[in-house]
Amino acid sequence: MLNIIVCVKAVPDPKEACNIKIDPHSKTLMRCDVPLVVNPLDKNAMEAALQLKEQFDVHISVLSMGPPEAGNIVKECLALGADQGFLLCDPAFGGADAYATAFTLAKGIEKIGAYDVIICGMASSDGSTEWVGPEIAAILNIPVVTMVKEIVESDRDRWKVKASLENGYRLMQVKLPAVFTVTRDLNTPRTLSFSGIIKARTKEITRWAISDLGVPAEAVGLKGSPTIVSELSSTESKREAEIIAGTREEKAEFLVQKLADVGVL
Amino acid sequence: MENSQGSVWVLAEQIDCQILGVSFQLIGQARKLADELGTSVESVLLGDHIQEQARLLIAAGADKVYLGNSPQLEFYQPEIYCEMIVNLARERQPAIMLIGSTFMGRELAPLVAARLQTGLTAHCIDLVLDENKILDAKIPAYGGLLSIMCPQKRPQMATVAQGVFPKPELDETRTGEIIPLDVPVDISRRIQTLEVVREATDGVALESAPVVVAGGAGAGDPEGWSKIADLARALNAALGSTRPAVDEGWADLETMIGQSGKVVSPELYIGVGLSGEQQHMVGINNAQVMVAINNDAKSPVFEQVDYGIVDDCREFVPALIKKIKEYQEKKVTC
Numbered sequence: 081m082l083n084i085i086v087c088v089k090a091v092p093d094p095k096e097a098c099n100i101k102i103d104p105h106s107k108t109l110m111r112c113d114v115p116l117v118v119n120p121l122d123k124n125a126m127e128a129a130l131q132l133k134e135q136f137d138v139h140i141s142v143l144s145m146g147p148p149e150a151g152n153i154v155k156e157c158l159a160l161g162a163d164q165g166f167l168l169c170d171p172a173f174g175g176a177d178a179y180a181t182a183f184t185l186a187k188g189i190e191k192i193g194a195y196d197v198i199i200c201g202m203a204s205s206d207g208s209t210e211w212v213g214p215e216i217a218a219i220l221n222i223p224v225v226t227m228v229k230e231i232v233e234s235d236r237d238r239w240k241v242k243a244s245l246e247n248g249y250r251l252m253q254v255k256l257p258a259v260f261t262v263t264r265d266l267n268t269p270r271t272l273s274f275s276g277i278i279k280a281r282t283k284e285i286t287r288w289a290i291s292d293l294g295v296p297a298e299a300v301g302l303k304g305s306p307t308i309v310s311e312l313s314s315t316e317s318k319r320e321a322e323i324i325a326g327t328r329e330e331k332a333e334f335l336v337q338k339l340a341d342v343g344v345l
Numbered sequence: 346m347e348n349s350q351g352s353v354w355v356l357a358e359q360i361d362c363q364i365l366g367v368s369f370q371l372i373g374q375a376r377k378l379a380d381e382l383g384t385s386v387e388s389v390l391l392g393d394h395i396q397e398q399a400r401l402l403i404a405a406g407a408d409k410v411y412l413g414n415s416p417q418l419e420f421y422q423p424e425i426y427c428e429m430i431v432n433l434a435r436e437r438q439p440a441i442m443l444i445g446s447t448f449m450g451r452e453l454a455p456l457v458a459a460r461l462q463t464g465l466t467a468h469c470i471d472l473v474l475d476e477n478k479i480l481d482a483k484i485p486a487y488g489g490l491l492s493i494m495c496p497q498k499r500p501q502m503a504t505v506a507q508g509v510f511p512k513p514e515l516d517e518t519r520t521g522e523i524i525p526l527d528v529p530v531d532i533s534r535r536i537q538t539l540e541v542v543r544e545a546t547d548g549v550a551l552e553s554a555p556v557v558v559a560g561g562a563g564a565g566d567p568e569g570w571s572k573i574a575d576l577a578r579a580l581n582a583a584l585g586s587t588r589p590a591v592d593e594g595w596a597d598l599e600t601m602i603g604q605s606g607k608v609v610s611p612e613l614y615i616g617v618g619l620s621g622e623q624q625h626m627v628g629i630n631n632a633q634v635m636v637a638i639n640n641d642a643k644s645p646v647f648e649q650v651d652y653g654i655v656d657d658c659r660e661f662v663p664a665l666i667k668k669i670k671e672y673q674e675k676k677v678t679c
């Protein structure tokens with residue numbers, strides 16, 4: 081049996097127009113309620129695991145660190161076809177940077193115990209550091225391939241995968257256990273099915289707090305984060321547009337003249 | 346250690362024995378930081394047949410280059426590269442370590458950072474020192490700039506995209522030391538790069554293109570996107586994108602401009618159907634002229650460009666292409 085752990089993150093829905101912004105005058109954060117969804121690239125990670133499950137004897141665990149509401153996205157992954165769900169949830173985990181997040185997830189992975197393959201999305205839509213997958217690998221001392229766009233061979237304990245590179249790809253051979261971070265080129269994530277939702281009703285989510293992981297409070301969350309966010313400043317634009325008026329024809333005409341003036345025509 | 350203050354490191358990168366532009370740009374910025382800190386600039390370069398290239402890093406401003414030169418290092422090999430850098434960093438204790446946000450850098454940097462149990466700031470758009478000489482790495486967020494710092498752990502690590510900093514002048518008379526590195530023998534071989542394949546790219550390279558046309562969510566659908574691509578072709582421009590365009594599958598990730606994508610500095614930038622979100626706009630550095638086409642007169646993009654066209658891009662872009670073609674034909678005939 082191949083044990084796969086998929087790491088997923090609950091992120092504010094990137095499709096919601098209302099973003100968190102700083103007020104240019106008061107310099108404070110203007111927050112608004114945006115629903116939490118599965119980070120888009122983590123859906124590709126889930127899909128990769130599900131496709132392997134269709135071919136081989138696979139057990140899929142879904143692991144997330146987040147607020148209590150993140151339980152919903154773990155549930156969603158169970159409905160997609162994962163076998164078990166784990167949520168690392170404790171106020172002490174709050175304010176974690178990429179390193180503290182990877183550390184906490186790695187401790188969760190060790191507690192789950194059996195793992196051959198760990199799959200993460202390449203990046204989260206809200207943080208976008210791309211660090212969590214490779215840092216988990218470094219902490220667990222197992223190899224990693226980031227930005228996987230094709231799984232070429234997965235039938236033995238040595239996998240071959242193609243990963244994105246500038247204008248091309250690299251073909252990597254990796255001995256399991258290993259971490260893979262995936263891009264959206266890898267697959268097209270499936271959507272939830274009604275039967276999946278019904279089946280997921282009986283699947284339980286295991287919730288672990290800091291005491292379950294047996295790690296000191298200094299090692300996780302804000303305290304365990306080497307980086308700090310120290311200051312938020314607003315930026316000002318140095319340009320202001322001259323809005324070109326007229327009919328569509330006239331506007332196009334004017335713009336062509338401008339392009340010619342710049343010397344690009 | 347020679348310096349009470351650890352040095353500023355740049356992990357340089359080569360592809361086919363050519364040092365990447367971003368590595369030189371980082372040496373330039375490292376030089377500024379090191380001068381302010383009163384310390385030296387050191388660089389690590391790993392590859393095969395790259396002795397000559399190491400000199401260029403010194404010409405760009407490095408004082409020392411640690412050079413790993415071996416057939417085993419020809420391609421980026423995660424385990425060996427990481428091991429060599431981590432061992433050297435433990436011995437030399439650099440204060441700062443900078444890495445290009447290339448595909449290699451984006452994998453290697455977190456591997457090194459986690460092994461050294463230190464902080465790593467992603468895709469910075471500026472690097473300065475605060476009053477306590479701590480690295481202040483700026484990233485765009487929440488419509489402003491965030492300062493990310495790593496006050497306690499060392500080295501302070503950051504990745505930076507190609508094009509954020511200018512390329513320094515090469516001074517061939519500069520002197521420095523090249524220190525050869527041995528390739529460790531007893532390295533585990535759990536992972537290997539078997540092959541690296543580079544595909545020929547069609548169109549113009551984004552980073553060096555004099556004209557960039559970037560399209561966003563406003564394209565609406567693949568057909569709307571293809572019109573923006575036609576505009577790029579008519580102008581012999583490189584085609585860039587915003588994240589929603591990549592998410593929709595219209596554009597390749599490699600065309601994304603912005604904080605987590607490419608940084609461009611064209612003579613002319615034309616943004617089509619995009620809202621001017623800061624995470625995209627930080628990817629346009631020193632453009633001479635900027636134009637936006639957006640159907641919403643109140644779009645924030647108009648506060649960040651020189652000329653604005655308020656129109657539906659799906660209608661306006663074909664009209665513009667027609668005018669461009671007419672102009673080009675006229676130019677040929679007279």
Ligand SMILES: Cc1cc2nc3c(=O)[nH]c(=O)nc-3n(C[C@H](O)[C@H](O)[C@H](O)COP(=O)(O)OP(=O)(O)OC[C@H]3O[C@@H](n4cnc5c(N)ncnc54)[C@H](O)[C@@H]3O)c2cc1C
Nearest residue numbers: 208561562563587588603604605606618619620625640658
């Ligand atoms: C950590 C992080 C990193 C990020 N990194 C990047 C990055 O590197 N690059 C990047 O691009 N984004 C990045 N983003 C996303 C970024 O915040 C924005 O969401 C994105 O740039 C918006 O893209 P857009 O302008 O195409 O879409 P939208 O903001 O949806 O704007 C679409 C615009 O099109 C206009 N429009 C709609 N229909 C039409 C029409 N028919 N004709 C003309 N105009 C029309 C609308 O008025 C609107 O202004 C990042 C986000 C985060 C959180």
